[in-house]
Amino acid sequence: MESPKMEKLTALAKTRFLSLYDAEYKNRKGEPKHWIIASRKSYEDLENLYFNHGEEKTDAVVLVAIHQETHQLVLIRQFRMPLNDFIYELPAGLIDEGEDANSTIGRELREETGLELIEVTHLQDKLYLSAGMTDESVALVYCTCKGAVSTEYLEADETIEPILVSKEEAQKILESGSKLDIKTYLVLQQFILGML
Known part of the structure; x- marks a missing residue:
């Protein structure tokens, strides 16, 4: 079976954190098709990646953090505009220009x-979140931390409530019917089972 082949990339919309592109390609039968791609990468970076076999860069980090003093899991409740609601998530963020996963x-x-970060215990790079819609990749980071939760350092556009949860509280969140990011759902299950 022949793989589809991208032939042309056209930028459709660009914002500070996300852009949309039209990928023209031929499917496995050779028929011309279009696919809309959401990406955090610039047009130049994507063009280099798709057509010149350039190096793929990780876009963000997702943190599975265990609080050292309490042995609780660090979660956030964040307001997300596409949901027009709060959702439970793991702390995460984009890798800024000039940074890598470790410095982020x-x-x-x-x-x-x-x-405060104490130690990174494991980092798995280049994991994909929704490959049918976006090329966004993350480094999933297991780490330990210390200190007291605070909203003091949030950016103006972030509406986040950081929380520490015990295994019992994690179980209640899973049973609550609250909105959950899928990564958070899986990590909560691991945490409850003592796998973290």
């Missing part, structure tokens, strides 16, 4: 939760 971890943990 402590900054994002502090910004979103007020907590």
Whole structure:
């Protein structure tokens, strides 16, 4: 079976954090098709990646953080505009220009939760969140932290409530019917089972 082949990329819309592109390609039968891609990458970076086999860069970090003093899992409740509601998530953030995953971890943990990074215990790079819609990739980071949760370091456009949850509280969140990010759902299950 022949793989589809992208032939042309056209920028449709660009914002500070996200852009839309039209990918023209031929399907496995050779028929011309279009696919809309949401990306955090610039047109130049995508063009280099798709047509010149350039290096793919990780877009963000997602943090599975255990609070050292309490052995609780660090979560956030964040208002997300596409949902027009709050959702339980793991702390996360974009890798800024000039940073890599490692240099982003402590900054994002502090910004979103007020907590201080102690140690990264595992980092799995280039994991994809919704490959049918976006090329966004993340580094999933397991780490330990300390301190008290705080909203002092949030950016103006962030509406985030950082929380520490016990296994019992994690179970209640899963049973509550609250909106959950899928990564958070899976990590809460791991946490309850003692796998973290």
